[in-house]
Amino acid sequence: MRQDKPHLILVDGSGYIFRAFHALPPMTRPDGVPVNAVFGFTSMLGNFLTKHAGSHIAVVFDRSRVTFRNQIYADYKAHRPEPPPELVPQFALIREATAAFGVACLELENYEADDLIAAYAKAFSAEGGQVTVVSSDKDLMQLVGPNVQLLDPIKQKPIREPEVFEKFGVTPDKVVEVQALAGDSTDNVPGVPGIGLKTAAQLIQEYGDLENLLACAGQIKQPKRRESLQNFAEQARISRQLVLLDADAPLPRPIDELLAQPPEPGKLAIFLRDQGFRSLLHRMGLEGDSGAPATSQPRHAPAILAQAEPVGAPPEDAPAFGPYETVTDLDTLNRWVEEARAAGTVALDTETDSLDALHARLVGISLAIAPGRACYIPLAHGPKPGNGDMLEAAPVAPVQIPLREALSALQPLLEDPGTLKVLHNAKYDLEVLGRPQAEGANSGIEVSPVDDTMLISYSMDAGRHGHGMDELSLRHLGHSPIPYDQVTGTGRNRVPFSQVDLEKATAYAAEDADVTLRLWQMLKPRLRSDKALALYEQIERRMIGVLKQMEMEGIRVDGVELARIGEDFSQRMVTLEQKIHELAGRPFNVGSPKQLGEILFDEMKLPGGKRGKAGAWGTDAAVLEDLSARGHELPKTVLHWRQLSKLKSTYVEGLAAQLDPRDGRVHTDFSMAITSTGRLSSTEPNLQNIPIRTEEGVRIRRAFVASPGHVLLAADYSQIELRLLAHLADVPSLRDAFAKDEDIHSRTAADIFKLEPDKVDREARRRAKTINFGIIYGMSAFGLAARLGIGPGEAKGIIDAYFAQYPGIRAEMERLKEEARINGFVLTPFGRKLWIDGITSKDMSRRGNAERAAINAPFQGGAAEIIKRAMVRMPKALKDAGLDAKMLLQVHDELLFEVPQGQLTATSAVVKQVMESVAELRVPLRAEIGHGANWAEAH
DNA sequence: TACATCACG
């Protein structure tokens, strides 16, 4: 959006009023007039005006409840309640407030605000202007276009075509067609029964619009859907009329009258004072201003409009995101390669046919050399599928450089030590490009050196927001890249990227490289000023290669054994299910917590039932164990059934489905930038939550086996988070216990229960262990009582004794909460910033959650850092020792290796040495090593 | 798709 074009801002007044009224507690003026909505509205509008400016501006209001839509459909918005009586007298004041800001009010009898917005947007853009509608109302999304955007007033986020597509699954011009089908319960728009947003989008994508769909309704395969469309055709047409905004509504005021007025601080000050809004007077810097017309240059007046910048627009001089070049001949490719080399930095992105890097086939590569200067090199685009028409010519693949020639031309660049390759989530692309050519389309290229914008962002902003490219682009560049779904379609209509036509593919793929480059230019320099450069360079960036190797290695799983376990579990579940039905007195779905709750608490009238927020009975393990302990057979049997059910579906079946037939191994995908604490996470499959705590679970773990001639070696950090507690809070007794390698929970028990070391029994140790862990989770007396099954008074006594014994810990907990409150983040012992969301929230519950997260983050995050340090050092340490062990998995405080049998002793020593020496704390680090033929034995 | 549940550290 350009500054030089006229720009109209239309504020949806109803949305502001509604939010203001409900967000604020009742407030009254001295004379008793309620003003909470006036206050909120004034505050929000003032705030908005300091941030945004247009050449024209207006606030649009609804005039009356009854509009022309009620003639079409009497029930339209019929179930909307009357506005609350306290709100009614505030409407007039809100219009006064708008006028006091020098902003025009628009409203018109018989029309909704949305129609006026549509009409002004149409008129204004027809004259070549840009329009921003301040509202997140989905009914306005139909207006979005090249010259019209919405702005979400809460998230301050522009809503453009990609966001509309995300919401409705179609482009803005088709939104009314989708709404006509899906209806809208909040506005009483009936739509077609049985058709929701998803189905509607699918149908419109296929048939184009409502009329065409209704004409073709007979061809719909699903019988229910077909009948529904046929029976409710008229209702759909009415719905369409209801949601279609009337862009031809009369304009109550000519556009010229919406010209943004220079502010009149005096007028605004008078209004604020009349309402008694002293805090707003103060905030807007109008205090002390007697209300006299502002002839002297008032220092605050320009603050309202002057410092404004266009909404969500990129900097004036930023090049556009496209058009980009499609590279289909070798000469052109070579020119790009040369240019990239000369630039010294090139952003790179691969397009494939799968999210799974180990199976994905390379489809194309995009490069970006400077902002706005990017290209797409299609490599394996196939023909678009024909429509089956025999008369049509056989579809042909588009012209592109033969894969091997293109890769040969690219390889020297990608491996050139003098050219930095910038990627977003580099691990994925490196795995795709690094796979050997023998496997088909891929290339055996070792891309280096590499920067990763996802990890740069994560190194500075973990916990603050996500780190996906689209989110970062919007946040840092003010630009929404084309959504992947818009390129390939969704659901049944999705096509592989290799079948996307080159024009679309280029617009999408080259844009991603362009965005990556711009993000790099923006974020990389921040690393130094944010003191995150060392973390990024020495830990996160080096983790890319380490995890890549681990993922590609995978771990062997005995599929036959898995099948045997599944068979056994199935049989036992059948027996248990019969018993459960007998005990219940009738058959029901044991897997349904809802049905189980009704059996236990409604029918059998067992005590201790609690309803959750949805009103359903809680039946989780804690509840069932409690009932079981009271001697009830049914909950006990259900617990057993649930355990088998979980193990069977998640681990036996889930894991078997992930077994790679090519090598008999499972390959996880470690996510490097998901957690708020610096930990990794693991998906598809998650190998960080393989069972171990029960005998049944151990059987699953036994199916993780070493290759022939190898053993599995597991190395666990011992009590790493409690060691960090002893270190951070500098607790003499705990430090002493760790220094002497004593049992830490027994030491705690002796300290807080004042026992001689040899008098600590199992119960005392158990309690001490619970509280030790509870402390690093920020637990309360209530929580401890629940965990220990004791009264809150007793629990409080234990906590008091704990803090009396370890005063440094209480101080550390308070310090962490304060650190989070002041900075918005806490630091791990190694300096990683972990942002804590909600720490200043007024909502007590939310703030409580944030405070506990702040307490826990340095411990969890510190531990994550320590094991990452060990992981980046490990490959070289093993290699230097001449060892062939492969690191396979990381499970937060454990590393799992596959070791040639003859190298077990030497490998154990190296692993232990590396793990214990990566950090110098006030307590020693300790790693415990085990080995065996399978993962269970290795522990 | 939201929720409940439960697997792990």
Place this chain on the structure above:
DNA sequence: GACGTACGTGATGTAC
């Protein structure tokens, strides 16, 4: 005096 009550993940099944 009420509020809510242990941190961080991911996968699955049910029910809307």
